[in-house]
Structures are given as structure tokens and as C-alpha cells.
Amino acid sequence: MPTSFNQSVIEEFRANAGKVGGPFEGGDLLLLTTTGARSGVSRTTPLGYVRHGDSLLVVGSNLGGPRHPGWYHNLLAHPVVQVEIGTRSFEALAVPAEGARRDALFAHVVRAAPGYGDYQAATDRLLPVVVLERAEPDGWEAPGEVRTLADKLMEVHTWLRGQLAQVRTEVDAHFAARAAHQGPGAPPAPGLGLQIRQRCLAFCQALEFHHTSEDGHLFPGIARHHPHLADVFDRLGDEHRTIARLQGELAALLAGVHIAEPRRFRAELEAMSAELNAHLDHEEEALIPLLADVPWPPAGP
Structure with a gap:
């Protein structure tokens, strides 16, 4: 048209x-x-x-x-x-x-x-x-009313954890179905479907946006008021770069309409999952106390 x-x-x-x-x-x-x-x-x-x-x-x-x-x-x-x-x-x-x-x-x-x-x-x-x-993963619920920047950060982290868990569940279900195959002939080809690809790609794009926003705005803003936490932000930045590398390896496997090398994809997904969950835990431990009194949404000019 x-x-x-x-x-x-x-x-x-x-x-x-x-x-x-x-x-x-x-x-x-x-x-x-x-x-x-x-x-x-x-x-x-x-x-x-x-x-x-x-x-x-x-x-x-x-x-x-x-x-x-x-x-x-x-x-x-x-x-x-x-x-x-x-x-x-x-x-x-x-x-x-x-x-x-x-x-x-x-x-x-x-x-x-x-x-x-x-x-x-x-x-x-x-x-x-x-x-x-x-777009929300099954069973996802916001962690409660968002009144502070700490609440907002926890809401985003809860959503990211839920998305990642759903991707992993769908991948595990696919491999379980292959393992349970019975009957004559070989099991179906081990390709991973568009459902998994689309959800994983959406997750990766949301994660990249979140980390880019933190690196460009949230972290520098907090660091100005808490210069003694420079080592904390250096470590968080290093973790972002590690996750970005793992995410890039996943993205290469998502380039086609169907996911290439399903077993490698599963291994890369598990590696990123472990790294990301450890990073989210560390970030919450370091930042939630600093953000608990910062109102959200921010007050107008």
C-alpha cells in the first residue's frame, strides 16, 4: 500500500x-x-x-x-x-x-x-x-509500587531475570522433547525455533538498552555524589563488558531466521545467564541502598 x-x-x-x-x-x-x-x-x-x-x-x-x-x-x-x-x-x-x-x-x-x-x-x-x-514472560509481575529509583531498578532487574528464565525454559523444553523422541527413524533435526529466537533476541536488545542507559546516565550520576565508590563502578563496568561479549556471541547465533548450532547456543546462554545473574546481585547490593531515597519518577524542572 x-x-x-x-x-x-x-x-x-x-x-x-x-x-x-x-x-x-x-x-x-x-x-x-x-x-x-x-x-x-x-x-x-x-x-x-x-x-x-x-x-x-x-x-x-x-x-x-x-x-x-x-x-x-x-x-x-x-x-x-x-x-x-x-x-x-x-x-x-x-x-x-x-x-x-x-x-x-x-x-x-x-x-x-x-x-x-x-x-x-x-x-x-x-x-x-x-x-x-x-511481551512479559509468563508469571511475571512487577515487584510492587515504584516510588524510588531503587524500586525502578528492581522492577527492571525482575523483568530481565524473568525474560532470561523463560528463554532458558523454552530451550530446555526443546532439548527434553528431542531426548524423549520415540518411534521409527531419527529424531527431528535439532534446530531451535522462531519462538526461542524472537524471545532471546528481544531479551538481548532490552539488556543492551538497559546497560547502555546505566553506563551513560545512572552510573555517572551516582558516581558524582559518591566518588569513594569508583572501584565499585569500575567493576560494574567490567561486568557490563563481559556480558556484552557473551551477548555478542549469542547474537551471532541469532543472525539467521533459525538459530545456528543449538547446543552451542544453549552453552552460551547458560554462560551469559550465570554472569548476568551474578552481576545483577552485585549491582543490587551496591546500589539499592544509595537509590532508596531517590524519588521515581524524577521531579520536573
């Missing part, structure tokens, strides 16, 4: 609590904001969607064209997306479905919106079905 048409739909959507006319009138429509795979620029696209349980399904139909749409390539590079439905806006983890699950979900989509079947018939490529699910 031309950019000018998209923009007019976006403006109408936001001006009318998600209701638009024209070809979308009466249909279920959302706005999907992705981060450009190469540009890093946010881009918003109006898309039809179909509900499936607690998740939303969007299809990379590109009107039956020969190539996947740009937003699909963007979410492979940056799995956390922004979704607008009606007047609500929230973050979601975008996970393309695979194999038999993709086929079942596509059949569900076609029953709700038959036009997608026509788009599939018009092209040789398999139309991607993307599941938009909540």
Missing part, C-alpha cells in the same frame, strides 16, 4: 478510536509499529488481524505479492513491536508461527477472513502468520 494511503488510514484510525472507512470499514484493524531492520526508524502500518485466544494474528500477505512486506523483515530484526487497537496501545512480542502450527493458524485466519486464502493462492511464497503475544 502506498505510504500516503497508509498515513491517511493511520490518521483516521487515531482520530476515531480505531474506526476507519474505505476498504477497512467494518473489519478488525490494528496499527503495528516496528523498528526498521536497517534504518532503526519506527514505522507504523495498518493491518487486519484475527484473534486467537489471548493472542492476535497478522498475516504478511502483501496483497498476494511475491515478497514479504517490510514490516515482517523489521520484526525479525526487532521482535518487540507496538500495537494499537481502538484507544489501547501496548508492547507485544512478534513471533512468526512455523510448520503445522502455522498451517493451523492460517486456516483459522481464513475462516475468519477468507480473503487471505485468495492472497495465498496468488503467490508461490508461504504467507507468514505472525502471533502477537504479550
Whole structure:
């Protein structure tokens, strides 16, 4: 769809609590904001969607064209997306479905919106079905009301620990399923799926952002008032660099659509997990007492 048409739909959507006319009138429509795979620029696209349980399904139909749409390539590079439905806006983890699950979900989509079947018939490529699910890990809850910078730091650390634990759980489940394989023939190939890739990539990107913010703002701000803690901040910086190196090794294994070398990925994940959890423990021990009286959010000017 031309950019000018998209923009007019976006403006109408936001001006009318998600209701638009024209070809979308009466249909279920959302706005999907992705981060450009190469540009890093946010881009918003109006898309039809179909509900499936607690998740939303969007299809990379590109009107039956020969190539996947740009937003699909963007979410492979940056799995956390922004979704607008009606007047609500929230973050979601975008996970393309695979194999038999993709086929079942596509059949569900076609029953709700038959036009997608026509788009599939018009092209040789398999139309991607993307599941938009909540970005928080299962069972995650904020650690309580955030009133101080110490509370905020603990909230972020709790979220990071939960994300990492969920990635590890999904990886362990994959290897357990392979080990439990019974029946004739060899077990399925040991590739790791897009669910694991997308969640791990989202975690790595969130962790990188968190550490960059600490190095650029939080640590220097505290150090100005506590120069006697220079050794503490030097050690925290060294830990950040170690974790960044381990994260870079993981990222290299996430470069393709499917995770390369699953066993190596599992070993690298465990190494980063041990290093990160030890770092978070140390950072909390050193900084929480210093931040307990700093109000959050910060007071205005």
C-alpha cells in the first residue's frame, strides 16, 4: 500500500478510536509499529488481524505479492513491536508461527477472513502468520509500587531475570522433547525455533538498552555524589563488558531466521545467564541502598 494511503488510514484510525472507512470499514484493524531492520526508524502500518485466544494474528500477505512486506523483515530484526487497537496501545512480542502450527493458524485466519486464502493462492511464497503475544514472560509481575529509583531498578532487574528464565525454559523444553523422541527413524533435526529466537533476541536488545542507559546516565550520576565508590563502578563496568561479549556471541547465533548450532547456543546462554545473574546481585547490593531515597519518577524542572 502506498505510504500516503497508509498515513491517511493511520490518521483516521487515531482520530476515531480505531474506526476507519474505505476498504477497512467494518473489519478488525490494528496499527503495528516496528523498528526498521536497517534504518532503526519506527514505522507504523495498518493491518487486519484475527484473534486467537489471548493472542492476535497478522498475516504478511502483501496483497498476494511475491515478497514479504517490510514490516515482517523489521520484526525479525526487532521482535518487540507496538500495537494499537481502538484507544489501547501496548508492547507485544512478534513471533512468526512455523510448520503445522502455522498451517493451523492460517486456516483459522481464513475462516475468519477468507480473503487471505485468495492472497495465498496468488503467490508461490508461504504467507507468514505472525502471533502477537504479550511481551512479559509468563508469571511475571512487577515487584510492587515504584516510588524510588531503587524500586525502578528492581522492577527492571525482575523483568530481565524473568525474560532470561523463560528463554532458558523454552530451550530446555526443546532439548527434553528431542531426548524423549520415540518411534521409527531419527529424531527431528535439532534446530531451535522462531519462538526461542524472537524471545532471546528481544531479551538481548532490552539488556543492551538497559546497560547502555546505566553506563551513560545512572552510573555517572551516582558516581558524582559518591566518588569513594569508583572501584565499585569500575567493576560494574567490567561486568557490563563481559556480558556484552557473551551477548555478542549469542547474537551471532541469532543472525539467521533459525538459530545456528543449538547446543552451542544453549552453552552460551547458560554462560551469559550465570554472569548476568551474578552481576545483577552485585549491582543490587551496591546500589539499592544509595537509590532508596531517590524519588521515581524524577521531579520536573
